[in-house]
Amino acid sequence: MPSISLKGQVAFVTGVTSGIGAATARALAAEGVHLILAARRAERLNALAAELAAQHGIETYAIVLDVRDADAVAAAVAALPERWQAVDILVNNAGLSRGLDKLHEADLQDWEEMIDTNVKGLLYVTRAVLPGMVGRGRGHVVNVGSVAGRDAYVGGNVYCATKAAVAMLTRGMRMDLLGAGVRVTNIEPGMVETEFSQVRFHGDEARAAKVYQGMTPLTAEDIAESIIWSLNRPAHVNIQDMLILATAQASATMAHRTA
Ligand code: NDP
Ligand code: 8X3
Numbered sequence: 316m317p318s319i320s321l322k323g324q325v326a327f328v329t330g331v332t333s334g335i336g337a338a339t340a341r342a343l344a345a346e347g348v349h350l351i352l353a354a355r356r357a358e359r360l361n362a363l364a365a366e367l368a369a370q371h372g373i374e375t376y377a378i379v380l381d382v383r384d385a386d387a388v389a390a391a392v393a394a395l396p397e398r399w400q401a402v403d404i405l406v407n408n409a410g411l412s413r414g415l416d417k418l419h420e421a422d423l424q425d426w427e428e429m430i431d432t433n434v435k436g437l438l439y440v441t442r443a444v445l446p447g448m449v450g451r452g453r454g455h456v457v458n459v460g461s462v463a464g465r466d467a468y469v470g471g472n473v474y475c476a477t478k479a480a481v482a483m484l485t486r487g488m489r490m491d492l493l494g495a496g497v498r499v500t501n502i503e504p505g506m507v508e509t510e511f512s513q514v515r516f517h518g519d520e521a522r523a524a525k526v527y528q529g530m531t532p533l534t535a536e537d538i539a540e541s542i543i544w545s546l547n548r549p550a551h552v553n554i555q556d557m558l559i560l561a562t563a564q565a566s567a568t569m570a571h572r573t574a
Contacts, residue, residue: 316549316552317549318544318547318548318549319547319549319550320346320347320547321343321346321347321348321404321543321546321547322346322347322348323347323348323349324348324349324403324404325348325349325350325351325399325401325402325403325404326343326348326349326350326351326402326403326404326405326406327350327351327353327404327405327406327444328340328343328350328351328352328353328406328408329353329354329380329382329406329407329408329409329440330353330354330382330408330409330410331352331353331354331363331408332354332359332360332363333354333359333509333510334507334509334510334511334535335408335459335504335507335509335535335538335539336354336406336408336409337363337535338534338535338536338538338539339408339538339539339543340352340363340367341539342536342539342540342542342543343404343543344367344370344371344373344375346543346547347373348373348404349373349374349375349399350364350367350374350375350376351375351376351378351395351399351402352364352375352376352377352378353377353378353379353380353382353391353409353440354379354380355379355381357379360379361377364377374398376395376396376399378391381436382409382437382439383428383431383432383435383436383439384439385439388436388440389439389442389443391443392440392443392444393443400447401447401451402444402447402448402454403448403453403454403455404454404455404546405441405444405445405456405457406457406459406542407440407441407456407457407458407459408457408459409432409436409437409440410432410436410437410459410477411428411429411432411433411511411514411515412429412471412474412511412514412515413425413426413428413429413474413514413517414515414516414517415469415470415471415515415516416470417469417470417472418472418473421472421473425473426473429473429474429477430473430477433474433477433478433480433481434477434480434481434484437458437481437484438484441456441488444456445492445497448496448497449492449495449497451496452495452496453496453497454497454498455497455499455500455545455546456488456497456498456499456500457499457500457501457502457542457545457546458481458484458485458499458500458501458502459481459502459504459538460478460481460482460485460501460502460503460556461474461475461478461481461503461504461505462503462504462505462558462564462566462567463475463478463567464477464478464479464480464481464482464501464503465479465482465503465567466566466567467567468567468568471567474515475567478503481501482501482503482556485500485501485555485556489553489555498553499553499555500545500553500554500556500557501555501556501557502538502541502542502545502557502559503556503557503558503559504533504537504538504559504560505532505558505559505560505561505564505567506527506530506532506560506561506564506570507533507534507535508527508533508534508535509535512524512526512527528572528574529572530561530563530564530570530571530572530573531561531562531563532563532564533559533560533561537559538559541557541559545557
C-alpha cells in the first residue's frame with residue numbers, strides 16, 4: 316500500500332530548538348504539515364517558526380514551554396486557538412541527559428532534570444494532547460526513546476532508566492489506546508550528533524566532541540526521516556518500535572572507532 320499524505324495535518328513537536336526536534340520540524344514542514352512548535356529558548360523557537368512558514372507555506376504556532384511544568388503544559392494546550400486544537404501528530408522529543416557519573420557519585424539535580432523532562436514532561440504533554448485525539452478517533456504519538464532504554468551503560472543509570480520508562484509508557488499507551496484509532500511509536504536512536512552531549516556534559520564542548528571521535532554517528536536528519544516514515548505508513552500499520560544505530564555502533568556500549 317502507498318504511504319499516506321501528511322499534507323495539511325497538524326503536528327505538535329516538543330524540543331524543536333535543536334537536534335532531532337529541529338530536524339523533525341523541518342521534515343514535517345517539507346511534507347506540508349502545519350506545526351505547533353514548543354521549547355524553552357524563545358529566540359531560536361520563533362526564528363524556526365518564521366523560517367518554516369516562509370519556506371514551506373505552512374502555518375506555525377510557537378509556544379515557549381518547559382515540559383517539566385505541568386500547569387504550564389496544561390494551560391498551553393487548553394489555550395490553543397481553535398485552528399490548532401485538532402492535533403493529528405504529537406512528537407514527544409524534548410529530552411536530555413545530564414552527567415555520566417556512577418550512581419553513588421551522581422548529582423541529584425541531574426537526576427531531577429532527566430526524570431522531570433524525559434518521563435514526567437512526556438507524560439504531561441501526552442495527557443494534555445491525547446484526549447483530543449481519542450475524541451476525534453485519530454492521531455499518532457511518536458515518542459523519542461533511545462537505545463539507552465534497551466541497554467544500560469556505565470554512568471548511564473538514570474538516563475537509561477528514563478528511556479526504559481519511555482519504552483514501557485509507549486507499550487502501555489498502545490494498550491490503553493487499542494481500538495481508539497491512535498497509533499503510538501517509539502523511535503529509539505543510538506548515537507546522534509546534536510547538542511545532546513554538550514548538554515550532558517554541562518557545556519564542556521571538548522568532552523562532548525570526544526563522544527563522536529573517530530566514528531560516523533547518525534544525524535538528526537536520519538532520525539527525522541525515520542519519524543516521517545513511521546507517520547506516513549498506511550493507517551492500518553503501526554510501527555511499534557524502531558531501533559536505529561549508526562553502522563559504526565553495534566549496541567549501547569559498542570562503537571567502532573578509527574581514531
Ligand atoms: P538536543 O540537546 O540537540 O535537543 C534537545 C531539545 O529538547 C532542545 O530543543 C531543547 O530545547 C529541548 N528541551 C530540553 N528540555 C526541555 C524542556 N524542559 N522543555 C522543553 N523542551 C526541552 O538533543 P537531541 O536532539 O539529541 O535530543 C532529542 C531527544 O532525542 C531527547 O529526548 C534525547 O534523549 C533523544 N535521543 C538523543 C540521542 C542522541 O544521541 N543525540 C540518541 C537517542 C535519543 P530548549 O533547551 O530550548 O528547551
Ligand atoms: C542517547 C544516546 O549513546 O547516550 O540516547 O545512549 S546514548
